[in-house]
Amino acid sequence: MRHRRLGFPMTKRELGYSIALGVGLALLMHWPLPLNVMSDVPGDLNDPLTQAWQIAWGGHALQHQPLDYWQSNMYYPLENSLAFSDALVGYAPFGLVGEGFTAAIVRYDVLFIFAYALAFVGAYLLARELGARPAAAVVAGAAYAYAPWRLEQDRHLHVISSGGIPLALFLLVLGYRRGRWPPILAGWLVAAWQLALGFTLGLMLAYLLAVLAVILIPDWRRERPARPVVLATSAGVAAFLAIAVLMALPYQQVRDDHPESERTPAEVASFSSGPSQFAAAPQANLFWGPVTADIRDQLGAFSEQTLFPGILAPLLAAVGLFSRVSPFGPRLRVGVGLGVIALAWLSLGFRVPGDGFPYPYRLLYDWAPGWDAVRTPGRLNTLISLGLALLAAAGAHRVLSGKWSGTEFGFRRPLETALAFALPAIVLLEGCGFEVAKNDTLLAGPPLGTVPMPPKGLVDATSPRVHLPMNLNESRFLVWSTNGFPKIVNGSGSFTPRQFEQLEREMAGFPTPPLLSKLSSIGVKTVVVQPDIIAGTPWKDWRSWTLRGEQTGGVVLYRLSR
Helix, strand or coil: CCCCCCCCCCCHHHHHHHHHHHHHHHHHHCCCHHHCCCCEEECCCCHHHHHHHHHHHHHHHHHHCHHHCCCCCCCCCCCCHHHHCCCCHHHHHHHHCCCHHHHHHHHHHHHHHHHHHHHHHHHHHHHHHCCCCHHHHHHHHHHHHCCHHHHHHCCCHHHHCCCHHHHHHHHHHHHHHHCCHHHHHHHHHHHHHHHHCCHHHHHHHHHHHHHHHHHHHHHHHHHCCCHHHHHHHHHHHHHHHHHHHHHHHHHHHHHHHCHHHCCCHHHHHHCCCCHHHHHCCCCCECCHHHHCHHHHHCCCCHHHHCCCCCCHHHHHHHHHHHCCCCCCCHHHHHHHHHHHHHHHHHCCCCCCCCCCCCCCHHHHHHHCCCHHHCCCHHHHHHHHHHHHHHHHHHHHHHHCCCCCCCCCCCCCCHHHHHHHHHHHHHHHHHCCEEEECCCCCEEECCCEEECCCCCHHHHHCCCCEEEECCCCCHHHHHHHCCCCCCCECCCCCCCCCHHHHHHHHHHCCCCCHHHHHHHHHCCCCEEEECHHHCCCCCCCCHHHCCCCCEEECCEEEEECCC
């Protein structure tokens, strides 16, 4: 059955091509990461290691304590510690595959590649379903998955894992257009999975679906959908809401237990910026990083404010928005265009009083449920990129104005063929990352970090334990703890608990008798000192302590009780 309006029937062959292309590009754009999945992670050694631990913990919890999923082994003895940041619960089933430190690193890298591949494929399928031909849909996939600003977010798997958004929209559009309940139910379940990856993107997806429902429900009611469609919609919405509630409960408990986790207006303002953030590319961007360095240097939090979308994709989007030769109807094009403008305005966040420029994000923060827990307005750029990618597909359709088959990648004129390959290639080149090696040679791919191996002596450290130095290598300690998941006082999250800050200050005096007594009172049995990273910290003179430790396998273990 053909679509009622726009779009083309997609063959299994084309679907296979799109998936293969998505995976191939993800491997190529992040080379040489595929060669180093057992030792390296993309970006740095902070958030990626924490997130590798989160996914590993998810698999461990599903197996051993599914009813206490959120009671993780970090920040002992605090409760609901997994909810101290986006927990990537949607990836927990992958944590069932493999055990230990090496498996955690390999798993993280595989899911990192998967996230990029899914973003490409999801945008491709959505553009195709909305009417774009294959070559134009490839532009949409490239513009969404490899927008230049994403390079700065390679450290945040919960941000780059955005492929569920266009995939859910594709399935919903497909199902409602054809009146078929399986894609509808699948679309809502994919949306629920995206929400389970974290509220960073899940919250904006929930609001997007709500806005689309308000716009489209009148048309839907006039068409009087079949009973299976209504039932699938009801079941899907119920599943989405159930995931939202189950996810929200531990986070609400954390907010109640830890007022310091609140996103204050001052904190949100510190992550807010003016329109110049859209002209700043990440430093690791091959072409635009050096060009936009002066603009980037003026930003207060450049890691979250380098939102440059590239040049070609916005140009194609402008062509797609205003062209009469388009696969999208005028209502869709205008709606997407207005949405991009509104989201760009909202992504500016809000500034301190007296700035003189209206920042409507404050309305979301004050009145819309959930938004007062978001500290980074710029992450709305995910939806901005999706809107630009869809309009860019329409623009590519206009540029590639020859007539060709709707299901094959063939063209009648050489120029059309050249443009069909050149447009997505240029978009991809604009999103390329690089790193400079020690000999100043240019290497392909974004920066990588080599993860230090866990010291062999940790196997002798009795749990619960605390690692020194505190608040310096917490992510490292977390990913090491995937070997058996011992309880550790150290932790890493989107905020630092006051109890941990207080203990960290007191630990500077280790090993005074009062501190030893306090550690024993909360159940700590071992203090682990790692001499090779202790220089420059309050614990650098560990050899002069009266308390004697056990040197073993690269660490010194101080037993507090037996």
